[in-house]
Amino acid sequence: MAGIVRVENQTRGTVIAERCRVARGAIQTILGLHIVPRLQPGEGLLLRGATTIDTTFMRYPIDLVFMDRSRRVTRTLSRLKPWRLAMWNPRARDCLELPAGALEGTGTAPGDQITIADL
Numbered sequence: 688m689a690g691i692v693r694v695e696n697q698t699r700g701t702v703i704a705e706r707c708r709v710a711r712g713a714i715q716t717i718l719g720l721h722i723v724p725r726l727q728p729g730e731g732l733l734l735r736g737a738t739t740i741d742t743t744f745m746r747y748p749i750d751l752v753f754m755d756r757s758r759r760v761t762r763t764l765s766r767l768k769p770w771r772l773a774m775w776n777p778r779a780r781d782c783l784e785l786p787a788g789a790l791e792g793t794g795t796a797p798g799d800q801i802t803i804a805d806l
Contacts, residue, residue: 690708690711692803692806695804698799703795704785707732710732710733720745726786731785733803734783739772742768745770746769750765750785751782753773754782756780759799760798761776762778763790783801
């Protein structure tokens with residue numbers, strides 16, 4: 688998987704993130720968006736192996752998409768505020784962090800099939 692990918696909701700025929708960074712290694716996964724300025728529309732961060740998300744020290748809300756091994760959505764959270772914790776999701780394998788409001792715009796919901804393509 689490349690450093691930047693395109694993420695689509697195959698079920699709904701929508702683009703979730705036109706330019707999504709892929710976290711490389713444990714440090715990038717742990718830091719996530721904590722040190723990144725606010726995401727712009729069309730951006731995202733894919734955290735492989737993330738089943739819990741912590742927004743402590745973040746300065747802005749985000750949307751989350753948890754996916755299982757086959758990239759089927761297991762859980763979504765809209766507009767998760769800073770200083771919150773999205774607890775362990777046992778069926779999830781990866782998590783996609785998105786700008787707040789991205790889920791509303793794409794209609795992404797549990798059960799949807801996600802595709803990820805290298806750019």
